[in-house]
Amino acid sequence: MRNTASHILHVAQPVEGGVARVVTDLAAAQLAAGLRVTVACPVGGTLTDALRSAGCTVVRWDATRSPGPGLPYEVRQLARLMRAVRPDLVHAHSAKAGLAVRLAVRGRRPTVFQPHAWSFEAAEGLVARSALGWERFGARWATRVVCVSEAERRTGERHGITATWRVVPNGVGTGRFRPDGDRAMSGAGPLVVCVGRLCRQKGQDVLLAAWPEVVRRMPGARLVLVGDGPDADRLRRDAPASVTFAGAARSTAAWYRAADVVVLPSRWEGMALAPLEAMACGRPVVVTDVDGARESLPPGRAPSCLVPSEDPAALARALTTLLRDEPLRVALGAEGRAHVLASHALRHVTDAVTDVYRELLGVATAPVVGPNEGRKCITT
Incomplete structure (x- = not known):
């Protein structure tokens, strides 16, 4: 038959x-x-x-x-x-x-x-x-x-x-998400990128609460929120001028490659794709210490990559630490890429x-x- x-x-x-x-x-x-x-x-x-x-x-x-x-x-x-x-x-x-x-x-x-x-x-x-x-x-x-x-x-x-x-x-597709070295979108000043649906789960409100302290410590720093969702209007009302809302993107790889640091301040996760995609692009990530998110990081993760949930002060410290330390960012990006190739x-x-x-x-x-x-x- x-x-x-x-x-x-x-x-x-x-x-x-x-x-x-x-x-x-x-x-x-x-x-x-x-x-x-x-x-x-x-x-x-x-x-x-x-x-x-x-x-x-x-x-x-x-x-x-x-x-x-x-x-x-x-x-x-x-x-x-x-x-x-x-x-x-x-x-x-x-x-x-x-x-x-x-x-x-x-x-x-x-x-x-x-x-x-x-x-x-x-x-x-x-x-x-x-x-x-x-x-x-x-x-x-x-x-x-x-x-x-x-x-x-x-x-x-x-x-x-x-x-x-x-x-x-x-x-994630490691051919689509890869470190091409294309920083054309980055412009002037350190760039932090957050990719995710604009909703309570993803915690962009916590990130916006942390952001003024990041800018105080790192003048010229910029934040881009990539995505759309039910909290978009409320988040825009609370956002300072250094924050850009890019909306939903058909392809997010260019945003990851443009970033100095990628952040996802979730309140809960199964296992988010954004940190995996960012690491596949060779970028360091900061995620919250919640189920699923912590499990996406390489074993022996750096303390600067993992912060408590709903803690704007800790999030600001972690972002500032990475933005100030380029060798650390490069090392974490390479480690993240190797981790995704091996396990994700x-x-x-x-x-x-x-x-x-x-x-x-x-x-x-x-x-x-x-x-x-x-x-x-x-x-x-």
């Missing part, structure tokens, strides 16, 4: 930021490896265009970012999509897609859930308790829960979520996720014939 490639359905919401980049990278790599890949997601954001550029089949799934009164319709729509697409395995990305997929599938086919940071950490009070209660219950309908860091897995276990876990740290190259991620699929589908690898000859794929 002729072997046929397994069909993977990725379901994603949100459709921008780190989750969109992870889904795009996985889909592109799996297509190149000979798998059949379809992605269901809402319109908007950057995800649909990026997927279609990679040659991926995209189907529309109308879903809001957070649970609401439209959830029953979203689940029914997703169930209809699955009957039409007929995937062998479903991979749900982030809390909203994970909620809808597990309600639609209910364990009737192999299901991978990837939280990309737990939803209950982003909420408070009744909302947080409800989100945690769902994750405890819904774990029974995930054949595997894939976490992007050991810390994310431990957080799930600590909160009473019983699952079959797999940890697959995030990875994109191929490591795609291979590890493929191994998860292989386990769940109970299949072996076989050579792909035709244009992709010499690669491997999962076959049934």
